[in-house]
Amino acid sequence: MDYFRILNLNKEPFSNSPEPGFFFQSMKHLGCLQKMELSVRLRRGLNVVIGDVGTGKTTLCRQLILKFSGSENDGNEIETHLLMDPGFTNPIEFLTAIAISFGIPASQSFESQWQFKENIKKYLLQKGIDEDKTVVLIIDEGQKLPDFCIEILREFLNYETNEFKLLQIVIFAQREFEQTLKNHNNFADRVNLFYYLKPLNFRETLGMVRYRIAKAGNTGKSPSLFTYPGLCALYFATKGYPRKIVTLCHQVILALIIQNRSKAGWFVVRSCVKRVSVIHKKGFGWIMAATITALSVVLISSAFFLVETADIKPAKTIQDMEAYRKKIPASKPVEPGLTQKDALQETAAQIPGETPVQEKIMPDLIGKFTIRDGETAWGILKDFYGDFDNELFKKVVLANPHIKNLNKITTGEVLNLPAISAESNPLPLGKYLVRVAADENIQKIYELYNEYKQLLPSLEFLPYWNRTEGMVFAIFLKDGYENTDSARSIIDKLPQPLALNASILGKSDDETLFFADKKDRRFRTK
Structure with a gap:
């Protein structure tokens, strides 16, 4: 397809082949490539690049080869030879592979390691001194090199003039190769460039x-x-x-x-x-x-799930969101019953021109919560995160080094709540939602929730974050509704303080990060 x-x-x-045209020059990869190129041009000898699986070593290997073959001058002065899988079983195999790569003609006289090494030495002397060329041997998957290969490479590094090494060796390997270097100090001492390639x-x-x-x-x-x-x-x-x-x-x-x-x-x-x-x-x-x-220094873009209908009754959500989006104060309240379209048109009429979106920055904490009389850490965590286990509790412990024992937390202590995302979107998909209240003040909204949660078991406390609103603490009704009329009828039945601030939202999307995992409740997305 x-x-x-x-x-x-x-x-x-996103092809899984190392296509040169898709090489992304990150600071790490570009820095490594430049250092290798400089070392080779100066004929410094041995260079080692270490990296975990999938960090881009093979891609760098191909880029280095392309670098030296990209221009006519380099093509005439530098020749590269690549060994891709150096899992050799004996020295003769290794020396044969190098000789074939160098283009040294096969001969019946190649009966011993000494003869192989002599012919390779003659080849390097001819290329390096007579023709003034730089010969580069690049080895990928270097962690597979057996000990006898390391010793042979060490001997090759002894082929040199008073000014430079006759053979430039570049080894790309996984972390296991670090142990190989530790086991061969006389080889490790010859390393000119050691580069540890880290993930992006x-x-x-x-x-x-x-x-x-x-x-x-x-x-x-x-x-x-x-x-x-x-x-x-x-x-x-x-x-x-x-x-x-x-x-x-x-x-x-x-x-x-x-x-x-x-x-x-x-x-x-x-x-x-x-x-x-x-x-x-x-x-x-x-x-x-x-x-x-x-x-946290990166702007993580997201937009909350504003309803797409044109007949929302309470429009506080529209007022708040537009105030954030336009970066203007939400000074004029929206009358109950005003449609979303009307509210947006009224807001837009007050603004002569668009201004850039003021994006919020992702926090590392949901917030700081001051413990009141009678509250426990377990109860707070249950309300903020929903169902949680020991792993989450450990995260909370790490975020609160100032609290000696969370099981015996006292009134007035401040509890740091780490930003740990829910496993899935806790809102019912494709339904209209009733948001009873929302605020950036963690204490204010939680007190409101505690005031009404016994009277209205259908209330759900749900913290979330998006780049438009930032960190928000909200109270929702657990159920989603098929249409705005049914949602509005529920709002009309709420206590007056809640009904006045309630709003209808619709079609929860994939843009907002939630911090509550209601595993056994109706909010859980199946």
């Missing part, structure tokens, strides 16, 4: 995804296939490993086509994680707590 055409793409953006950070992950989509897109029409929460979910799942990013992005794009969507948000990406075997889903729901601080 040419799915890329459906999404306004000219070609496959969030900004680089975002840049890589956008770069690949732009490269594959129609000129001037590169689609934005991921929301910011979707990119956040992508980073949490892949942890910045390029190979995992490519694999997961491919699955996400297939999901977009199957589900007839134009963008992938948080929950779409997470659903695809389960279908990608190379990405471990264990503990995925709690990754945010460990990584969110590093991402």
